[in-house]
Amino acid sequence: MNFFAQIGILLRKELVLELRMGYAISGILLYVLSTVFIVYAAFFQGVNSPMLWVTLFWIIMLFASVNAIVKSFVQENGARQLYYYGLLDPLAVIVSKMIYNISLLFFLSLLTWAAMAFIVGNKVEEFSAFLLALFLGSAGFSILFTFVAAISSKADNNSTLLAILSFPLVIPILMTLIKLSVVATGMLEDTGIGKDIGILVAIDLVLAGLTLVLYPFLWRD
Amino acid sequence: MIRQSWWKILAVVILVYTILAGMLIPLKPGIAEVTPRALQAGTEVELTVTGYNSYYAKAKNDLRAWLKLKGDLVLKAARIEVLNDRTMKLHFILPQYLPSDSKDDACSLILDSPIDGAIVLPEGIALTQDSVNLLEGKKLWSVDKMDQLNAGPKLTFPYRSVLYESIRNQYFHVPLWFAMIFLFMFSVNFSVRYLRKYDPDADQRTLALNRAGFVFGLLGTVTGAIWAKYTWGAFWSWDVKQNMTAVALLIYSAYFILRGAFQDEEKKARLSAVYNIFAFAALIPLLFVIPRMTDSLHPGNGGNPAFGGEDLDNTMRMVFYPAGIGWTLLGFWVASVAYRVEKLQQRLLDA
Numbered sequence: 198m199n200f201f202a203q204i205g206i207l208l209r210k211e212l213v214l215e216l217r218m219g220y221a222i223s224g225i226l227l228y229v230l231s232t233v234f235i236v237y238a239a240f241f242q243g244v245n246s247p248m249l250w251v252t253l254f255w256i257i258m259l260f261a262s263v264n265a266i267v268k269s270f271v272q273e274n275g276a277r278q279l280y281y282y283g284l285l286d287p288l289a290v291i292v293s294k295m296i297y298n299i300s301l302l303f304f305l306s307l308l309t310w311a312a313m314a315f316i317v318g319n320k321v322e323e324f325s326a327f328l329l330a331l332f333l334g335s336a337g338f339s340i341l342f343t344f345v346a347a348i349s350s351k352a353d354n355n356s357t358l359l360a361i362l363s364f365p366l367v368i369p370i371l372m373t374l375i376k377l378s379v380v381a382t383g384m385l386e387d388t389g390i391g392k393d394i395g396i397l398v399a400i401d402l403v404l405a406g407l408t409l410v411l412y413p414f415l416w417r418d
Numbered sequence: 419m420i421r422q423s424w425w426k427i428l429a430v431v432i433l434v435y436t437i438l439a440g441m442l443i444p445l446k447p448g449i450a451e452v453t454p455r456a457l458q459a460g461t462e463v464e465l466t467v468t469g470y471n472s473y474y475a476k477a478k479n480d481l482r483a484w485l486k487l488k489g490d491l492v493l494k495a496a497r498i499e500v501l502n503d504r505t506m507k508l509h510f511i512l513p514q515y516l517p518s519d520s521k522d523d524a525c526s527l528i529l530d531s532p533i534d535g536a537i538v539l540p541e542g543i544a545l546t547q548d549s550v551n552l553l554e555g556k557k558l559w560s561v562d563k564m565d566q567l568n569a570g571p572k573l574t575f576p577y578r579s580v581l582y583e584s585i586r587n588q589y590f591h592v593p594l595w596f597a598m599i600f601l602f603m604f605s606v607n608f609s610v611r612y613l614r615k616y617d618p619d620a621d622q623r624t625l626a627l628n629r630a631g632f633v634f635g636l637l638g639t640v641t642g643a644i645w646a647k648y649t650w651g652a653f654w655s656w657d658v659k660q661n662m663t664a665v666a667l668l669i670y671s672a673y674f675i676l677r678g679a680f681q682d683e684e685k686k687a688r689l690s691a692v693y694n695i696f697a698f699a700a701l702i703p704l705l706f707v708i709p710r711m712t713d714s715l716h717p718g719n720g721g722n723p724a725f726g727g728e729d730l731d732n733t734m735r736m737v738f739y740p741a742g743i744g745w746t747l748l749g750f751w752v753a754s755v756a757y758r759v760e761k762l763q764q765r766l767l768d769a
Contacts, residue, residue, distance in 0.1 A: 344696065348689050352679040361675055362693065365668035366700045368661070400700075407699050411692045414613050 203285045207293035215301075225265045229305065232257050233312040243318075247382035250313070250320040251375055258309055258334065259371065262302050266342040267359050269294050270350035278416075287416045291347065291408060298339035306331045322383035326390070330377040333397040337370040340401060344408045347415050373397050420754045425747055432744030439737045440589040446570060447472040447534035448577030452527060452542060459516055459547035462496075465508040467529070469537075470577060475503045477531040483508050484564050485543065486526045491517050494562040513558035515551040522546050528564065535570020576731050580649050587645045588734065589741040594638035596742045597749035599705075601631030602670075604750075606698045609691040621687035622764070624694060625677070626757035632670045634749050639663050650715055657715045662705055669697045 198206075215222050236244070236253050244250050270278075281290055310331070313319070321327045342363055349358035377393045379385050419425075451468040467483075474481060483495040497509040516523050523546075527539040547555075575585055605627035612620040642660070643653040654660060676693055680686035 345693075348676070348693055349679075351685060351689055352676075358676065358679055362672045365665050365672060366697065368665045369700075372661075403699060407696050411696060414688060414692055 198285075200286055200289055203289035204293045204296070207281075207285065207289060208297055211293065211297040221268060225261060225305065226308065228264055229257065229261050229309050230312055232261070233309065233316050237316045240317075244320075247320040247384040248379055250317065251378040251382060253317075254309065254313055255334070255371060255375055255378065257313075258302075258306055259338070259367065261305055261309065262335075262338045262342060263356075263360060263363070265301055265305060266298055266339060266346055267356050269298060269343060270346050271355065282416055288409060288412060290416070291343065291412045295340055295343050295405070295408070298343050299336050302335035302339045303332055306335055320382045321378075323381045327378060327381035329394065330374055330381060333377075333394070333401060334370065334374045337374075337397065337401045337404065338367065340404045340408060341366055341370070344404070344412070347412065351415075370397065370400055373400075420757070426751050429744055429747035429751055432740050433748060436589050436737050436741040436744055440586050440741065443573055443575055443733065443737075444571075445471050445583060445585070446574040446577045447537055449527065449529065449537055449539040449542075452539060455542065456544045456546070457510075457512060459512050459545060460514040462509065462511050465510065465527070465543075467506050467508060467527075469504050469506075469534075470582075471534075472531075472537075473503050473533045474500045474506045474531070477533045480532050481506070482530045484528045484530075484562065485510060486528050486564065487517060487523060487545075487559060490564075491556065491559040492528075492562050492564045493559060494564075512545075513555070514547075515549075515555035515558060516545055516547045517552060517555035517559045518545075518547070519550060519552050521548070521550060530567050532568050533571075534568075536567040537570075573733060575734055584645055584648050585734075587641060589737050590745075591638060591641040591645055592738070593741040593745035594634050594641060597745040598631045598634040598638055600746050601627045601634060601749050601753060602698055602701070604753075605631065606695055609694040612687060612691045613695075616684070616688075618683070618687060618764075621691065622760045623753075623757055624691065626760055627753045628670055628673060628694070629756050630749050630753035632667070632674075633752070634745075635663070635667050635670070639667065646715075655715060659705075659716045666701055666705065669701060673697060 236257065240249075244253060278290075310319075310321070310327075314321075342359070345363040345366070346355070346359055349355040349362060352358050373393050373396050377390065377397070380390050380393075448470045449467060450470040451466075453466050454463070457463050478500050481498050481500065483498060484492040485495075486492045493510060493512070495508045496511050499507040499509070501507065522544065524541045525543050525545055526541055527543055529537045578585060605624045608620045608624040608627065611617065612624065639660075642663070646655060646657075646660075647653045650657075673690060673693060677686055677690050680689065
């Protein structure tokens with residue numbers, strides 16, 4: 198079975214597993230909704246400035262992503278993972294998890310956007326730029342968090358470890374995303390938007406490349 | 419290399435030299451203050467000049483001063499009254515017209531003394547005139563000539579407004595960063611070696627280098643923060659490079675916590691090596707790319723001029739480059755001590 202066929206099978210497995218254990222995905226959805234509602238309740242004067250809106254959006258996304266991804270190596274026990282590694286290429290396992298997490302996070306970010314628009318109000322004016330930011334952000338978050346989750350799943354208290362290990366690394370992605378999103382709200386006229394996109398794409402590619410190089414040292418126990 | 423002592427002696431010699439030279443060499447004489455700053459054409463004015471590191475009284479009879487407009491148009495001081503080494507009064511008889519086609523202009527003040535050399539206060543003084551007469555103004559301002567300027571004292575650091583004496587921090591803040599980057603680079607190198615050969619020694623070296631690098635990073639941040647307090651007004655100004663520094667320190671803190679999370683030595687070494695490589699590669703864009711693309715208060719970033727030109731003269735280079743080498747060597751010395759401590763602890767555990 199070649200590499201891409203393996204990825205296809207693993208992706209289908211992830212999806213089936215996700216839908217069969219419905220509580221995980223619905224838990225994340227509820228998490229997003231309740232966080233957005235808390236934001237709405239906490240800022241009782243309303244979230245008026247686009248800057249604040251964007252910042253809150255990405256903070257909600259950040260925590261939702263961590264919660265969504267922390268389970269990617271935990272929900273299946275060690276023995277079953279060993280079985281995958283024996284049967285399939287370990288790289289196919291991590292790549293399929295990354296692709297799956299990118300789509301999950303992209304879906305999650307669209308949902309967060311919808312929830313923010315519904316409860317707090319929509320501040321985005323340039324939809325295509327914001328969609329691009331969502332996609333690049335989901336990609337960056339999921340590549341980083343998936344890899345770090347693979348490291349932290351080897352330790353005991355892995356959800357704390359995931360946050361500690363990944364938050365410093367996520368800051369440059371987050372800062373660039375916020376800048377890009379603020380431009381998408383039409384608050385700033387930024388001619389250097391291409392540069393920000395370039396930085397994000399570069400960071401995403403570097404992280405993805407590193408994951409592919411380093412994962413072979415990570416999976417075996 | 420670790421057991422040899424020549425490079426440790428070299429580090430001490432270089433650091434003693436840079437600290438002595440960096441602290442003892444005086445700043446170039448400069449103009450600290452001039453009052454008044456706004457002059458009216460056609461009047462006789464008295465400028466009070468306050469100098470910095472200057473010796474006006476010593477050069478009393480050879481002092482000269484000019485107001486200088488664009489081009490070669492200058493006006494020589496009619497009379498100079500020296501009060502002491504740091505203060506003097508300059509008397510200028512301003513002509514009726516300025517060689518300018520508007521009512522306002524700005525001029526520089528230039529002092530010349532055989533001891534202090536030529537000192538320029540650029541564009542610091544505003545001039546106004548009631549009516550415009552370009553030709554007459556040019557004629558009136560062409561009478562005096564500025565020539566035979568003296569060279570100043572050779573062994574000095576530049577006198578820069580805002581920076582002043584804090585320019586000496588250049589020999590601490592920046593080299594500490596160099597040392598940190600080199601230490602982290604070597605630690606990545608040993609992480610790679612660990613993943614190739616699974617040699618526990620490479621892991622201990624990585625740990626020691628990261629510990630030393632972290633301390634140097636902290637020192638670089640603290641020296642930078644103190645410098646920022648005196649030049650930018652606050653210890654922390656949310657400058658992009660400061661943020662990236664904080665991120666870098668957080669990343670390496672996370673590295674130490676990750677090591678603590680495992681009991682098994684082999685697992686600890688392998689996973690921390692993987693994280694170390696991953697974190698370092700994520701750090702490069704942080705430290706080198708992003709600050710260059712966004713606004714920053716640091717020189718060389720966001721349109722600010724890089725250190726160089728008048729900020730880094732040859733005297734400073736004579737101290738700054740050795741300082742970079744010296745602090746880097748000291749960093750590796752600290753790392754080698756940390757490595758031997760780690761080795762000994764391991765031996766105690768095994769015994």
